Amino acid sequence: MFKAFTNSVILFFLVIMNMTLFIWCVNQLELGSSTVKRTLFVEVQAETSTSAQKSVQRIEAVTQRPILNSSTRTPYAIHQDKPSQQVVLQFKPEHIRLDKTEQAKLENRLQSWDIQIFHSVKIFSGATLSIKNGQFPQLAKLRVQSVARMIYPYTQTVKMYYQSSIEKDEVLVKIFSPKN
Incomplete structure (x- = not known):
């Protein structure tokens, strides 16, 4: 029983060591950044809100009849009491x-x-x-x-x-x- 316990503990440490070695190798292969720069999410959010402004495109609705311009419209037209x-x-x-x-x-x-x-x-x-x-x-x-x-x-x-x-x-x- 003691032998099985020691084998499982040794196996656990070997797995942990293997994972740390793998992570270290991946970190060494990263190009361009030797140190990790930590930033707060608030700073990133503030940077993106000021720099990422997109222009809004207006999409007109397609209708069967053209909508007349404001000069030909009667804005507050009073309609007849009886339907035509x-x-x-x-x-x-x-x-x-x-x-x-x-x-x-x-x-x-x-x-x-x-x-x-x-x-x-x-x-x-x-x-x-x-x-x-x-x-x-x-x-x-x-x-x-x-x-x-x-x-x-x-x-x-x-x-x-x-x-x-x-x-x-x-x-x-x-x-x-x-x-x-």
């Missing part, structure tokens, strides 16, 4: 996105109405029912947001409303022209 155009979109039960026919209907109307940046759009959504016939307002919100994504390239003045009086699975889009 409106469309009622029908969603399938428990669907967030429009089907192909309703989507084509909305896109055709948006292109034919010649909506500009100074028009205002209000989107109304009614109650939706889930599988258990309970009201599900999150689904109505997601529907309105998907319609707003389609309208946003035409005008950025889009407001979304929840109105319980609208028929179930319907979304009403009202477009307002600015007062002259």
Whole structure:
């Protein structure tokens, strides 16, 4: 038993000596730095914050219609009380996105109405029912947001409303022209 213990202690010291010899050899092979320079991380952080300044590149969003410059925009346009155009979109039960026919209907109307940046759009959504016939307002919100994504390239003045009086699975889009 004593012999096994001494053999394990000797083996442990040999492994430690072998590791220290290996580390010493690796340190001797390092080129260019004979001594280790120790710096605080605060100093390194301070150096990098002042020296590493990058220029910010602005990336413009691609839209279907060009955004007009500030001289042609009416910054605080007052819109009419009654909508100039409106469309009622029908969603399938428990669907967030429009089907192909309703989507084509909305896109055709948006292109034919010649909506500009100074028009205002209000989107109304009614109650939706889930599988258990309970009201599900999150689904109505997601529907309105998907319609707003389609309208946003035409005008950025889009407001979304929840109105319980609208028929179930319907979304009403009202477009307002600015007062002259």
